[in-house]
Amino acid sequence: MWKKIKYYVSVAAALTRLAIQSQMEYPFMLIGHVLANCVQWVVGFATIKFVVDSFGSLGGWGYESMAFLYGMSVLSHGLVVVFFIQTWYMPYCVIEGEYDMFLLRPMGVLFQFLFEDFNLIGITDMIPGLMVFFYGCAKVHLTVNFANTAMILFTLTGATLIRGAVWIFCGSLSFWTKSTANFTDMVGELFERVSMYPLTIYPKWTQVLFTFFLPLAWITFYPVKDILGMEGSVIPVPMAVISLGVGVVMFALSCGLFRVGMYRYESAGS
Amino acid sequence: MNIIEVSHLVKEYKKVKKDKGLKGAVKNLFVQDVEYVRAVNDISFEIEKGDIVAYIGPNGAGKSTTVKMLSGIMQPTSGEILINGISPQKERKRVVKNLGVVFGQRSQLNWNLRLGETFDLLKRIYQIDDALYEKNIEMLDEIFKISEFIDTPVRQLSLGQRMRGDLVAAMLHSPEILFLDEPTIGLDVEAKYSVRKFIKEINERSKTTIILTTHDLGDVQELCRRLIIINDGKIIEDGSLDELVDRIAPYRQLVIDFYRPAMIRHPKAELVSVEEARAVYKFRKDEITAAQLIEDISHTAPIKEVGLQEAKIDDIIRTAYQQGRGAEDSTARQ
Numbered sequence: 003m004w005k006k007i008k009y010y011v012s013v014a015a016a017l018t019r020l021a022i023q024s025q026m027e028y029p030f031m032l033i034g035h036v037l038a039n040c041v042q043w044v045v046g047f048a049t050i051k052f053v054v055d056s057f058g059s060l061g062g063w064g065y066e067s068m069a070f071l072y073g074m075s076v077l078s079h080g081l082v083v084v085f086f087i088q089t090w091y092m093p094y095c096v097i098e099g100e101y102d103m104f105l106l107r108p109m110g111v112l113f114q115f116l117f118e119d120f121n122l123i124g125i126t127d128m129i130p131g132l133m134v135f136f137y138g139c140a141k142v143h144l145t146v147n148f149a150n151t152a153m154i155l156f157t158l159t160g161a162t163l164i165r166g167a168v169w170i171f172c173g174s175l176s177f178w179t180k181s182t183a184n185f186t187d188m189v190g191e192l193f194e195r196v197s198m199y200p201l202t203i204y205p206k207w208t209q210v211l212f213t214f215f216l217p218l219a220w221i222t223f224y225p226v227k228d229i230l231g232m233e234g235s236v237i238p239v240p241m242a243v244i245s246l247g248v249g250v251v252m253f254a255l256s257c258g259l260f261r262v263g264m265y266r267y268e269s270a271g272s
Numbered sequence: 273m274n275i276i277e278v279s280h281l282v283k284e285y286k287k288v289k290k291d292k293g294l295k296g297a298v299k300n301l302f303v304q305d306v307e308y309v310r311a312v313n314d315i316s317f318e319i320e321k322g323d324i325v326a327y328i329g330p331n332g333a334g335k336s337t338t339v340k341m342l343s344g345i346m347q348p349t350s351g352e353i354l355i356n357g358i359s360p361q362k363e364r365k366r367v368v369k370n371l372g373v374v375f376g377q378r379s380q381l382n383w384n385l386r387l388g389e390t391f392d393l394l395k396r397i398y399q400i401d402d403a404l405y406e407k408n409i410e411m412l413d414e415i416f417k418i419s420e421f422i423d424t425p426v427r428q429l430s431l432g433q434r435m436r437g438d439l440v441a442a443m444l445h446s447p448e449i450l451f452l453d454e455p456t457i458g459l460d461v462e463a464k465y466s467v468r469k470f471i472k473e474i475n476e477r478s479k480t481t482i483i484l485t486t487h488d489l490g491d492v493q494e495l496c497r498r499l500i501i502i503n504d505g506k507i508i509e510d511g512s513l514d515e516l517v518d519r520i521a522p523y524r525q526l527v528i529d530f531y532r533p534a535m536i537r538h539p540k541a542e543l544v545s546v547e548e549a550r551a552v553y554k555f556r557k558d559e560i561t562a563a564q565l566i567e568d569i570s571h572t573a574p575i576k577e578v579g580l581q582e583a584k585i586d587d588i589i590r591t592a593y594q595q596g597r598g599a600e601d602s603t604a605r606q
Contacts, residue, residue, distance in 0.1 A: 009399065016396050024384035027425075103380050105345045106373050107397050108365040265347055268285070269340050 013109065017117035025122040035126040043076065043130030050198070061202030067230055068200070070138030073131070074154075074222045075197040078161035080131035084124035086166040088115065092173030093182050099270030112170070112260050142230060150229060156242035157225040163249030164221050165193055170256040177263030197221040217252070220245040275449060275481050276319040276342070281351035283312040283337050283505075311337045313505035314351070321448070324475050324482045326496035328489075330593055334505040335485040339451050342483075343373050355449065369398065372442030372480075376454035379438055381426045387437050388422045391444060398445035405444070412440045415473050432463030439470060443480075450474070450482045456491055468494050489585045501592055509592050513585075518557065520591050521583030526553045526562055528569065529577040536572045541565055549576075 025032070050072055054065040063071070095101055095115070104114040144150060172186045196218040201209050212219040220241075228241035237244070289305035290296060312334040319325055329335050340346040342353055344360030344367055353360055360367040381390045395405050413419050416436040421429060429437060435455060442450060455471070456464045472495060474480050484491060492499060492513060499516060501509035509516055526541070530549045537543055541555035555565060562580050569575065 013393075013396050016393050020382055020385060020389055020393060023389070024382060027384045102340070102345050102375070102378070105364065106343060106368055106371070106380075108369045109397060267346070269345050 010109075010113065014113070014117045017114070018120040021118065021120040022122045032123060032126065035123045036129065039126045039130055043134065046076070046198075047072065047134060061200040063200040063202070066138075066141040067226075067232070069134070069141045070144070070230065071200065071222055071226050072198055073135030073138035074157065074161070074226055075194070077128070077131035077135045078158055078165065078197070078221060079193070080124065080128035081158060081162040082165040082169070083127045084121050085162065086116065086169050087121045087124055088119040089166070089169040089173040090183075090186060091119075092170075093176035096176045096267065097270065101264070101267055102269055105267075111264060112257060144229075153225065153229050153240060153242040156240075156246045157222070157229070160225070160242070160245030160247070160249035161197070161221040163253045164217065164245075167249070167252035167256040168193070168218075170253075171259055174256065174260045174263045177266045192216075192218060193221065197223065217248050220248045273321050274318040275321040275356055276317075276483075277352075277354040278318070278338075278342070279316045279352050281312055281315045281338070281341065281353065282310060282349045283334070283341060283346065284349040285309045285311055310505050312341070312348075315502070315505070315507055317500060317507065317510060319481060319483065321481055322475070322479045323498060324471075324484065324496050325498045325500060326492040327483055327485045327500050327502065328487070328492060328589070329502040331487075333502045335502060336453060338502070339373075339453055339483070339485060343371055343451055344368055369445070370448050372445070372447035372450045374435075374438050374442045374450070374452050374455055376435070376452075376457040379426070379434060380441055381434065381437050383427050384425060386423045386425055387418070387429070390426070390437075390441055391422075394441055394444050400445055404446070408444055408446060411477070412443055415470050415477075416440050430463075432459050432466070435459065435463070435467055436470070439467070439474075443474065446478065448481060450480050452482065452484045452486075454486055454488075455484065456486065456488050464488070464490070471495055489589055493585055501589070503593055508595065516592065517583065517585075517588055520588050520595075522556050522558065523554050523583070524557055524562065525581040526555065526565055527551075527579040527581065528553070528566070528575055530573050531576050532573070534573040536569055538565060538568055 050068060051065070054060060054068055059065075060068060091100075101111055101115070104111040104118075107114065168189055169186065172182050172189055175185065176182045196212055201212060201219045201223040204212075209219070213224075225240075225242040225245045285308070287307050287309045288300075289307060291299055291305075315334075315338065327335055327338065337346065341348050342355065342360065344364040347361055355367050356370060358367050381387060382393075391409070394400075400408070416439060418436060418440055421433050421437075424433075426434065426437065439452075439455070452471070456467055459467060468491060471482060471484070475482055482495075484495065486492065497512060499509065499511065499513050500507055525544070528551050530551065533546070533549045534551065535543070535546055536551065538553065538555075540560040541553040544552040544554050546552075553565065555562075562578075566575065566578055
């Protein structure tokens, strides 16, 4: 078992290194993305500031806590873009028979697929993410201690897994429908709407939906509420831990769907 | 020993018939005409260890589909495949460890990076230990001469070099079986020649079993001891090229130029045409040799020059394709 993990980690590292090297071949693309993402961040943040300035607070959340929530959201967005953006190309891979190469190698297909295209450019999404995040931390006067750091790391891991799982889930549908681009776009919108703003601004039924059925509220809302110490929860376990758990379960489920879909894979004409 | 065993292999595709125009598109949303097409229709064969087999057939005959099922990429609708006694559908990872596959139309090399990077990655993926890796690289370099361009980014390689790179990549983990899907497609005469030479050498040195699909009959002639022809999803010929030639085109033609116009008949050859001093004879290889025929005729009239015409391999294969189709039609009519 240990040997197997070591094997997979070593291949993952090699794949990542190659992906980074390939992308370094085109340095101007990297610079372009840094600029574009920073602009996007400024606009996004200005929107939030405008909203809070106009309404005072949103669903009981003040400007400071919203800044922190927004920071967490942008940061987890950056992470998922780095690790999982290639899932957007899953329909293309099905139509063009791009999975052939992975099937011919003695390793898991999804594993190879995810690490083959490690997205260095996605790191540019992390820069604004980190800036907003630290700004938010300062605004809520978050104490830097072990517990808080651990909770934030749990939350970010869980958030990345939940978002990644939903993307893999959408991408895997392409084994059945061939084209899922619209669906993926819609889900992307949902992520942002649910994770950037407090869930309490939405109607009750939406809150139930995003808590239990399409658990997007666990990306940021619940764990952040917990970290900021807003209203005591009924469950004795920290929300960040539950987020991580939700992430792991969803990720496992999406991998399962991918495996089932793979049986339907027909490759492409020669 | 049989390294590959295929029995009653079937692959069925669902084909949806689309109606014409906008009206059709709307109708197809609710009602679909689905028909099932058998790309591979009940195929069985065995391949012995160390053999080179050509798997040929016209476009859409089911060649690539078969290779993809053999290598675990696709699931068969029914039937069984055993590679080294293991099913690629049930234990893909174990089977592909022992498989090298090259698709001529597709590359597994990392487009942006130097060729060597892909090799390093494969070394890790196949867990090749350093000593074996060094040994294999050295051997493959001797055959394919890759050290000339191992540090060049793949995107800058010529098609011939890229194909050599792909062949090396497929051979690094010393697989026992090699599937080559149109390995010489698009290559110039020189590159084709060298790729064929390499394939031969690999087979001789490492006793690698090779299955080759191709449209280039030169590949078949130069490389393969055995030929499997598939058409419309069924195997229509299976045997050596010589056998096939003997059966489909048992006749040869002898062209004789006499000094003077002559009309000489021979009991074992048919006189096809006479044009001034040139006569053309058609005879069966198994009834008389060309040498005997020339000798017999030269007793009657002095011969200036002779020429022997074999049936062209292209024509033979085309006849084989048509025969297969004809047989199919006639069974359908019955």
